[in-house]
Ligand SMILES: *Cc1c(COP(=O)(O)O)cnc(C)c1O
């Protein structure tokens with residue numbers, strides 16, 4: 391049973407039937423999935439959702455499948471962690487971490503979008519899937535196409551972190567490193583999609599794929615007790631996740647699943663790749679593409695496909711955009727690890743550091759609820775931390791050596807307070 395009405399052009403509003411298409415043939419605007427909300431209203435409630443298994447499919451009526459999911463049946467419902475240690479350090483009243491660093495199966499929020507995309511791809515009858523990726527997407531497509539019995543071709547900039555590469559090839563996927571930036575990879579993939587007729591999850595299947603991101607927002611609202619926080623901070627690469635969190639809030643509102651809807655959404659980028667936040671901060675109508683140079687490789691998209699719509703979300707919701715240096719990104723990663731025991735990747739460091747900056751600058755008030763979107767796992771991006779975190783103390787297997795070390799550590803702690 392499906393509640394999908396069809397596809398609609400975000401620019402001119404022309405409607406299309408459900409098909410593996412992604413651009414409007416009249417104005418070249420991007421297409422988006424629309425639903426029969428009146429019908430959904432008759433069959434969904436808080437209690438019905440609560441009675442279902444803890445994964446993304448508990449929101450099935452608001453996802454674009456016609457048949458039950460065949461890929462990623464256990465994905466989603468990651469913890470929303472009330473973070474009082476972090477709150478104390480930041481001097482705020484109420485802050486939560488939505489923790490997709492532990493998303494199943496590949497430790498990033500991309501598992502959500504890919505589960506929806508590959509299930510839809512199978513409905514369409516494709517045998518081969520592909521993607522243009524900054525790393526996490528390749529990991530998710532490789533893993534979920536292995537369990538979903540699909541062949542996969544994954545295109546990345548060649549110089550990604552070691553764990554993102556091994557975390558793709560281990561599944562037996564075909565990984566292609568392109569000598570160029572993500573934007574070069576994406577351009578090539580559009581040509582390959584045309585020539586080979588494969589399902590590129592974030593190109594020709596993009597309208598369906600992107601809907602999976604809504605579940606990140608649905609879960610936040612349900613886990614907060616069917617309410618929205620006053621402020622949500624979201625990392626941006628192509629700018630899709632931020633627009634889908636906004637769509638999720640508007641859908642829950644339309645269906646009467648939440649009471650208050652006032653929430654401000656803030657986009658986070660690295661200073662070395664900040665086309666969207668730069669445009670928002672300067673009040674520009676459109677963003678200017680950039681050439682990325684940052685340790686936050688998973689966010690390094692210089693010409694973001696949904697950048698314009700991401701800007702609109704920040705402006706319409708009354709939020710803002712902010713960016714941080716690579717040094718601040720590392721501080722953000724360490725802050726979250728040391729306060730809440732959560733090891734996030736560079737993208738999470740961006741989000742954490744942007745949150746800190748927005749609070750310090752008085753943009754996010756200290757006495758209102760805040761949710762920080764942590765989208766990936768730190769074990770995948772260890773390189774930038776080498777030399778920035780302490781090394782182990784190496785000693786011989788002798789009690790005296792440990793006693794001597796222990797005294798030295800304690801002495802240092804008393805002296806310097808660290
Ligand atoms: C892809 C990605 C994002 C951003 O995704 P968009 O929807 O393209 O903006 C954020 N965080 C991580 C870790 C990612 O891999």
Ligand SMILES: [Zn+2]
Nearest residue numbers: 399402414417
């Ligand atoms: Zn159009």
